[in-house]
Amino acid sequence: MSAPVTHVDADALAEFRAGLVTGRRGARIAAHLAGCDRCAALDSELAGVSALLASVPAPVLPDRVAQRLDAALAAEVARRDDPERAGREPSPEPGEPARRARHRGFRLPSLRVLAPVAAAAAVVLAGGGYGLSLIAQGPGSQATASAGSAASAESNAAKPVAGTAEPTGRAAAPLASAPPHSGASARSELMSPANFTVVASDTDFTKATLDQDLAAELRVSPAAGTQHAPSTQVRGCVQQVADGAGLVRVLSAHYEGHPATVIVTSTGHGEEAWVAGPDCSGTNRDVLFHTSLPPGI
Amino acid sequence: MPDLGQPWPSDQELLRRHVAGDAEAFGELFRRHRDRLWAVALRTVCDPEEAADALQDAMVSAFRRAADFRGESAVTTWLHRIVVNASLDRLRRRAARPASSTGDEQAFEALVAQDGDPARAADTRLDVDAALRILPPQQRAALVVVDMLGFSVADAAAILDTSPGTVKSRCARARARLLPHVAHLQGNRSAAESVQPAQGGDT
Numbered sequence: 432m433s434a435p436v437t438h439v440d441a442d443a444l445a446e447f448r449a450g451l452v453t454g455r456r457g458a459r460i461a462a463h464l465a466g467c468d469r470c471a472a473l474d475s476e477l478a479g480v481s482a483l484l485a486s487v488p489a490p491v492l493p494d495r496v497a498q499r500l501d502a503a504l505a506a507e508v509a510r511r512d513d514p515e516r517a518g519r520e521p522s523p524e525p526g527e528p529a530r531r532a533r534h535r536g537f538r539l540p541s542l543r544v545l546a547p548v549a550a551a552a553a554v555v556l557a558g559g560g561y562g563l564s565l566i567a568q569g570p571g572s573q574a575t576a577s578a579g580s581a582a583s584a585e586s587n588a589a590k591p592v593a594g595t596a597e598p599t600g601r602a603a604a605p606l607a608s609a610p611p612h613s614g615a616s617a618r619s620e621l622m623s624p625a626n627f628t629v630v631a632s633d634t635d636f637t638k639a640t641l642d643q644d645l646a647a648e649l650r651v652s653p654a655a656g657t658q659h660a661p662s663t664q665v666r667g668c669v670q671q672v673a674d675g676a677g678l679v680r681v682l683s684a685h686y687e688g689h690p691a692t693v694i695v696t697s698t699g700h701g702e703e704a705w706v707a708g709p710d711c712s713g714t715n716r717d718v719l720f721h722t723s724l725p726p727g728i
Numbered sequence: 729m730p731d732l733g734q735p736w737p738s739d740q741e742l743l744r745r746h747v748a749g750d751a752e753a754f755g756e757l758f759r760r761h762r763d764r765l766w767a768v769a770l771r772t773v774c775d776p777e778e779a780a781d782a783l784q785d786a787m788v789s790a791f792r793r794a795a796d797f798r799g800e801s802a803v804t805t806w807l808h809r810i811v812v813n814a815s816l817d818r819l820r821r822r823a824a825r826p827a828s829s830t831g832d833e834q835a836f837e838a839l840v841a842q843d844g845d846p847a848r849a850a851d852t853r854l855d856v857d858a859a860l861r862i863l864p865p866q867q868r869a870a871l872v873v874v875d876m877l878g879f880s881v882a883d884a885a886a887i888l889d890t891s892p893g894t895v896k897s898r899c900a901r902a903r904a905r906l907l908p909h910v911a912h913l914q915g916n917r918s919a920a921e922s923v924q925p926a927q928g929g930d931t
Binding site for chain 2 (some may be wrong): 440441442444445446448449450451473476477479480481483484485486487488489490491492493496497499500501503504507508511512631654657658659660662683685690
């Protein structure tokens, strides 16, 4: 580092200010600062950086982000109430619905838990939104009249925005009756291309190993990974690729070393996997690879 | 901690209720802190869409992992830590993608400009936000947490999952690197222009 007679550069000064330079070297810097106007000025400017940063007003959380968070939270509350619904189980046990129903009865600490579930279901009815696909599944989902009334009673001042779910508010939810439980098997619970979540995956898929990698991915409940709402571009891409088919899973992953969206659809005849490139959108069908998945994945 | 006195129920109590099954407790807790958490995410990620994704990832993760909270730190520290991790995670993923998001800049400026504070403050913020982008993510996160949010070095170390020494060092490098880009905002630019850091060290 600098000899005592030379000036002190900003890096060294910043470290000195942070208390990282001690001993003889620290003493040299301190001595130099005392006698050098130029370095003393630099030192005070460095102090000014922190002061400036502290003075910058904080950004305001945009309404649409707040609404999205509320919707995602409602979905989480619903998922916790009924985790199996959110996950795609590799092999549903016989008698699963009965066990699940009993489970619910014992696990829920109070009836209040059910109100947000109903509210979240109503959000889906209201036109879909971010992060709600976990509960927006299948005709037997929790779409009930009581859910609708719970949500309208709850709706708050925030403005709805196109493509964003109605905020669900909180706290004042009336006690809605428990939504009927469909007990549908995990496999039949598909997400709508209009309303799905994306699961982040670390997998770098390749053409040769796509089947087996995907089988491994699908064995894991999406709830176990990091999920996020799709960007507008990804949503457009998925809608175009799925072409009306239900979604089994949408993964944000890599394919042959490049970022890609892996879309698994179910058509009733079987499941199909599509690998879409990063430029895929509602107007650009950038599909890198497509295959039908062998049954039993 | 920058927080001035906790409202009742305390953060810890809300988290406890959440773990015990209260469906509303987490929402109340998160709403209490989400403005600051948004600031951390936005400034670390430097992109409003990705910041929103990161904040949502973090919220979901905190919701699910609440039972893991052991209370060695304040609940806010824990929440900030999860948001910083989610933000850095987003950046890592973005780094792996080809740079194709040209709309980001405009969206970002529209977003930071929208909340109508006095023009000068908004200008300063835009300049600072732009300058922050030149920093490596880890340095930026440290600087945001310490200098912008006012956490102590010890709390910042817990949030950033590193040692206090590393926090100090990242902040020092970040300040030195930022200096030439923000000196004009301080009204006296001579020294910064005449003595530029030889080169920015990396973490």
